[in-house]
Amino acid sequence: MKVVIFAGGLGTRLSEETDVRPKPMVEIGGKPILWHIMKIYSHYGFNEFIVCLGYKGYIIKEYFTQYFLHNADLTVDLANNSIAYHASSSEHFKVTLVETGALTKTAGRLQQVQKYIGNEDFMLTYGDGVSDVNISQLLDYHKQHNKIATVTAVQLDSRFGGLELDADDNVSAFRxxxxxxxxxxxxxxxxxxxxxxxxxxxxxNNMMWEDEPLEQLANDAQLAAFKHMGFWKPMDALRDKIELEDMWKNNNAKWKVW
Structure with a gap:
């Protein structure tokens, strides 16, 4: 089963990083968040990816075309311009990189990769969010409910503490x-x-996947929700990037299921 990843947005809310690279290439622990997402799927045996490119997509192309080179020991013979590779630690990914337009919205990006998917079920996610979601359980849920689409439903962590007040306006509990x-x-x-x-x-091309397509699937009772109670975090802003980096450095990267 193939995995489609949206990786073409402008990432304007993370402009401190995305002025020079697409958001999926922003690094956590020295690796692009796109790599982390692929590792999650790979852990469950899914290694064939279709990446929807847009803004600065050439950087993602360069990363994968040079991946083997950057993850191997080399002997370079300058006399005949040959390279011998040794002890590569490359992944087993097969990656199709598709130019879907710099300004195309998500529904248009998905529409354009149909020819690479074929007539089979497939998975789809965003190139800026990580989770410890159990992909095997997600697939089983999808098959059991037999809907056209299944979305992983999550609950946001509040950025603020919660107060419970008694009748005298004293704090009776703090979360x-x-x-x-x-x-x-x-x-x-x-x-x-x-x-x-x-x-x-x-x-x-001007339609968001999250608008009319998902709304119509819901109206047609063809959208199932797989409730995930575990870890999930998008990298929307610089503070999210810093939090994810800290989690990785402190060996608390909950999305690291591999």
Missing amino acids: EKAKDEGKWINGGFFVLKPEVFNYLSGNM
Whole structure:
């Protein structure tokens, strides 16, 4: 089963990093967050990826075309311009890199990679979010519910502590950064049937996947939600990047399932 990854957005809320590279190439622990996402899927045996390129997509192309070179010992013979590779630590990824347009929105990006997917179920996620979601359980859930689309539903951690007050306005309980238990949001990590492309007809370049396509799937009772209670974090802003980096350095990277 193939995994499609959206990796073409401008990443304007992380401009401190994305002025010079696309957001999926922002590094956590010396590796792009895109690599971390691929490692999550690879842990469950999924190593074939289709990456939707856009803003500064050439940087992602250069990363993967040079990956073997950068992860191996080398002997360079300058006399005949030959290179011998030794002890490579390269991954088993097979990566199709698709130019989907610098300004194309997510529905248009997905529509453009249909020809690389074929008539089979596939997975889809965003190139800026990591999680410890169990991909095997997600797939089983998708098969059991037999909907066209399954989305991983998550709950956001509050950025603020929660207070419980008594009748005299004294604090009776304090919860630091509790989850917003009343609201489920789109956490990515989709599983989709090929019939999903029936919801992507016409020119979708100015359409967000999260708007009309998902809304119509929900209206047609074809969108199932896999509730994930574990770790999930998007890298939306610089503070998120710093938090993820700190987690990695402190050996507390909860998304590191491999």
